[in-house]
Amino acid sequence: MEYDVIFYYPQHFNRSKAGTNPFFDPLIKICEDFNISFLLIEEPDKNTAAPRNSKAYQFDFWLFLILSFRKLIPGFFFKTSRHRDRFIGKLISRLSFRKFSARNYITISNSMINCLSAFNDQAKVYDLQHGIIYSWHHGYFNADGSLKEELNSPNLGFLVYGAGFLNEFSKGNENSLNHRVKVIGNVLKPLHMEVAVMPEKNLNKVVYSLQFTRDWDVRRLEDQREELFALLESVEATFLKFGLVFYLKHHPRFGNCINLSTLSERFKFVEFINPGFYEPDQEPFLHVTIYSTVAFDYAEKGIPTYFVQSKSAPEGKMIYLDKYAYPCVYPSLSEMITVYLTDHGRYMDEGLKVMEWQKNFYADFDAKQFLNILSFSGNENLKGSAHVGEEN
Incomplete structure (x- = not known):
């Protein structure tokens, strides 16, 4: 089976009241509403007090294999760490009989981004923004503002909250990244909770x-x-x-x-x-x-x-x-x-x-843009803003 989308995240992102990842909750809700097949994968983190999500696939065994391969396979066999992670990703894909094959992958904090990209060479892999982004952020850019080599693959993209963050990807990259960066809006702000007036x-x-x-x-x-x-x-x-x-x-x-x-x-x-x-x-x-x-x-x-x-x-x-x-x-x-x-x-x-x-930095969450990113039609059937984006 090939999923329409696989969501991958570390356990320490389970910060909602329900013990789920609030960054992914509205995206999963849309998948459920539009019958988009998905798999939610949770990477274990023994150093966090956040709970495990009972609705997520527990990635413990496969993470153990990935970390073991990283130790056992010398890095000098590969041009870069990105190439080694892709090699390991292909191994995991074969060992799991393509259990984790999908048309789209969405991760957060760049977790396993290159391993995921090797599960299906034809898929798109997106990193969902979870913090602020600036042109010298060590998780994305080199000191000169150019994108880090391990993220410099044409099938890797980035989902950001607003134009202010999108612009950071243009600096030092001669605007070559614009087609790989999409403004999806603030996923942590369900549309039915818009702030109309200043609170008391x-x-x-x-x-x-x-x-x-x-x-x-x-x-x-x-x-x-x-x-x-x-x-x-x-x-x-x-x-x-x-x-x-x-x-x-x-x-x-x-x-x-x-x-x-x-x-x-x-x-x-x-x-x-x-x-x-x-x-x-x-x-x-x-x-x-x-x-x-x-x-x-x-x-x-x-x-x-x-x-x-x-x-x-x-x-x-x-x-x-x-x-x-x-x-x-x-x-x-x-x-x-x-x-x-x-x-x-x-x-x-x-x-x-x-x-x-x-x-300028946090646009309204755009459910239609998310469907477009996944290459799904049916945007005209989107339900009202009071429903789209609600927590599970």
Whole structure:
């Protein structure tokens, strides 16, 4: 059997309430609605607290074989790592009797992208965007902005959220990648949940999206902890003056990689939010981060972000302020808080600015475009926006 599409993803993306991958949920819903045959494959991750998805095919055995082949087959036999992964992909295809053959493959974080491309030489393989993309992102580009060699195959493509991200693929590539990059819109925003007005905000609440993850080295983690401590000291008087609470939200891949318990003991205005999704009764009036993509989520709701200037992680300034031209910039977090709490008109104006800024990067999810990418017709039969994109 050949599937119309195979979805492949690592287990740590199971971040929805139902324990599924929210990036794939709306795409799977469309496949179900249009009787498009698909297989959902889950790559195991023993280092995550995310659950296994009972509806996904468990790839444990085949992943073991792939990793074993990578160790046993010397890399010097091949021109590049892409060629070796394609060779391994062909081996897996034969050993599995073409169990994983499909007309289209969609993966995320470039997971197994070249192995998947070898399961069917005639298929298209797409990487679905899950974070921000910029012209020096090490997962996609070389230092000069050209596409990395392991992604430079004509049957590999990229599904992005908006024009702002699509444009990053043109830099350093002489526009040669445009036909391989498709704007699919924001898959994490079901169409029936469009934001029409600014939500009610809690003027006592500030949320900091932390960036501590287990894939950082110890030195960087310690440097970030020191910088966080220094930031909290610098804003302590402001938070106490206005009676604010600073909620520190862990990254989904935090994994207790560093001990931060002393922070809430030292700073009484600080509270921690566990890793995973957090749904407050009221939104904060301000968001803080170094470079978390949550800044886009809050911008959609008219909530500005203060980007912390970090010596250990300077990419925040480089990406959001220099590259993406974020419209609201203040010399310090304390000054930004003070302005917003004392000048409501300015706060509302800047909320509208960040909403407009966000739209360039996150277009509405386009179900018709997804069907076109899979080469399926029947777009005229698409159901109403209140249905397309709903969670399972």
